[in-house]
Amino acid sequence: MASTVRVRVAPSPTGAPHIGTLRVALFNYLFARHTPGGIFVLRIDDTDEARSKPEHVEEIKESLRWLGLEWDEGPDAGGPYAPYVQSQRMARYKEVADRLLAEGKAFPCWCSAEELEAKRQAAARQKLAPRYDGNCLNLTDAQRAAYQAEGRRAALRFRLPDGPPIVLDDLIRGHIEFPRDMLDHFIIVRSDGKPVYNFVSAIDEVDHHISHVIRGDDHLSNTPKQMLIAQALGFVVPHYAHLPMILGMDKARLSKRHGAQGVLDLRDEGFLKETVLNFLVLLGWSYNDKDEIFTKADLIEKFSLERVGKAPAVFDEAKLLWMNGQYLRKAPVAEVDADLTRRLEAAYGEAARRDAAYTGRVIALLRDGLKTLDEIVDQAGFFFADPMAWDDDAKAKLAGWPRGKEILEAVIALIEKADLFTPEALEITFRAGAEAMSLKFKDFVHPTRFATTGRTSGPSLFHLLEVLGRDRCLARLRAAPAFPSPA
Numbered sequence: 001m002a003s004t005v006r007v008r009v010a011p012s013p014t015g016a017p018h019i020g021t022l023r024v025a026l027f028n029y030l031f032a033r034h035t036p037g038g039i040f041v042l043r044i045d046d047t048d049e050a051r052s053k054p055e056h057v058e059e060i061k062e063s064l065r066w067l068g069l070e071w072d073e074g075p076d077a078g079g080p081y082a083p084y085v086q087s088q089r090m091a092r093y094k095e096v097a098d099r100l101l102a103e104g105k106a107f108p109c110w111c112s113a114e115e116l117e118a119k120r121q122a123a124a125r126q127k128l129a130p131r132y133d134g135n136c137l138n139l140t141d142a143q144r145a146a147y148q149a150e151g152r153r154a155a156l157r158f159r160l161p162d163g164p165p166i167v168l169d170d171l172i173r174g175h176i177e178f179p180r181d182m183l184d185h186f187i188i189v190r191s192d193g194k195p196v197y198n199f200v201s202a203i204d205e206v207d208h209h210i211s212h213v214i215r216g217d218d219h220l221s222n223t224p225k226q227m228l229i230a231q232a233l234g235f236v237v238p239h240y241a242h243l244p245m246i247l248g249m250d251k252a253r254l255s256k257r258h259g260a261q262g263v264l265d266l267r268d269e270g271f272l273k274e275t276v277l278n279f280l281v282l283l284g285w286s287y288n289d290k291d292e293i294f295t296k297a298d299l300i301e302k303f304s305l306e307r308v309g310k311a312p313a314v315f316d317e318a319k320l321l322w323m324n325g326q327y328l329r330k331a332p333v334a335e336v337d338a339d340l341t342r343r344l345e346a347a348y349g350e351a352a353r354r355d356a357a358y359t360g361r362v363i364a365l366l367r368d369g370l371k372t373l374d375e376i377v378d379q380a381g382f383f384f385a386d387p388m389a390w391d392d393d394a395k396a397k398l399a400g401w402p403r404g405k406e407i408l409e410a411v412i413a414l415i416e417k418a419d420l421f422t423p424e425a426l427e428i429t430f431r432a433g434a435e436a437m438s439l440k441f442k443d444f445v446h447p448t449r450f451a452t453t454g455r456t457s458g459p460s461l462f463h464l465l466e467v468l469g470r471d472r473c474l475a476r477l478r479a480a481p482a483f484p485s486p487a
């Protein structure tokens with residue numbers, strides 16, 4: 001058993017799963033899959049009853065499945081050490097708490113929240129660290145009875161043994177010593193009977209035979225407590241590997257402030273799972289100085305904890321977009337097109353459904369410039385909306401364009417007469433038309449774009465005119481010269 005690699009991701013279902021959780025999941029998954037016989041466990045840390053929600057458990061499972069991080073043991077999958085959901089293991093935690101109490105390794109504490117708070121404030125006034133003062137450590141039977149008689153309910157505290165610093169040889173962070181005075185006789189079961197995270201987590205690692213705990217370094221301060229609990233129970237302490245924190249571009253710890261960090265939001269915005277997986281692994285791991293694009297199979301082959309750095313990783317949104325563009329270009333066209341069609345139909349309904357060939361041409365035109373799949377909805381708007389929604393910028397530019405009305409009238413005449421409605425033929429016609437009026441080519445091109453799309457930028461003009469088709473182009477150009485006079 002001891003040599004088997006068994007790792008876990010243990011999300012708390014208190015919100016939609018975010019980038020940080022999925023990064024931890026990915027590193028654990030890769031570590032397990034890289035190691036012959038390695039097992040990847042999904043544990044649900046739902047001891048926070050008030051904030052844990054079943055829908056978030058579903059979102060966690062959905063995001064893991066979306067990224068292809070299938071778990072070997074856990075909810076739905078089952079496994080030899082089931083259950084893997086903390087709220088289903090309360091009897092086990094109670095049994096362990098009773099054992100620690102019976103062995104004198106834990107003790108009841110009757111101090112009320114108010115009393116503890118008053119002591120914390122007093123310590124703060126004296127600029128001392130807020131530590132439990134040991135009030136209930138050595139109570140006499142009479143004192144205990146008195147507390148009980150007051151109707152107080154006891155919390156259970158871990159009796160912190162004296163000793164040398166607690167030593168952690170972290171597989172990423174290296175040798176760390178935690179002096180005992182950083183800790184105190186910490187609570188393991190609250191006075192309402194609820195066990196705390198550090199306590200239940202330490203028990204779970206052992207009961208689930210976890211060999212390596214790979215998680216974010218925000219948990220580093222929990223580790224000595226979990227190690228002490230495991231040791232007090234005579235358990236083998238797992239290896240630990242704390243991943244570097246993830247910062248936003250502003251160098252602050254990544255948080256909701258940094259926009260949509262929900263993993264399912266990324267999917268809905270049109271990031272491919274291949275991109276997200278590749279991007280996530282680079283938040284802490286690197287293979288060498290040059291390679292950045294890795295498939296899941298590459299990662300399984302190449303992943304190791306030795307190549308995980310200590311320095312904080314930076315979540316670079318521009319890089320995420322760039323990478324998604326790369327993957328979109330490589331993805332099977334039929335799959336990408338099917339997804340884009342779904343998005344256009346959802347956004348534009350009948351207008352996108354009416355003529356599959358037209359929608360297909362719109363997609364073919366825009367596909368290669370996309371960085372996310374959902375960008376298509378914004379970029380394709382003018383193909384499906386009649387009348388178009390005008391950008392203020394396009395409106396102002398067209399209204400102020402020198403000889404704008406005259407130019408559009410000339411363009412209308414050219415388009416009416418054009419024999420061939422192809423990008424190449426249109427370009428030749430436009431160049432000749434501009435020359436005939438002693439204008440620059442761009443003086444012809446820009447007003448035509450504003451009038452036919454209501455925008456100042458977009459895909460190549462002659463290609464988009466071709467897709468719009470002669471009739472739509474003419475109708476828009478004819479409507480445009482009067483613009484914006486009614487206002």
Ligand code: GLU
Pocket residue numbers: 009010011012045201214215216219
């Ligand atoms: N439930 C904890 C969290 O969501 C993780 C626990 C752990 O990995 O030890 O952050």
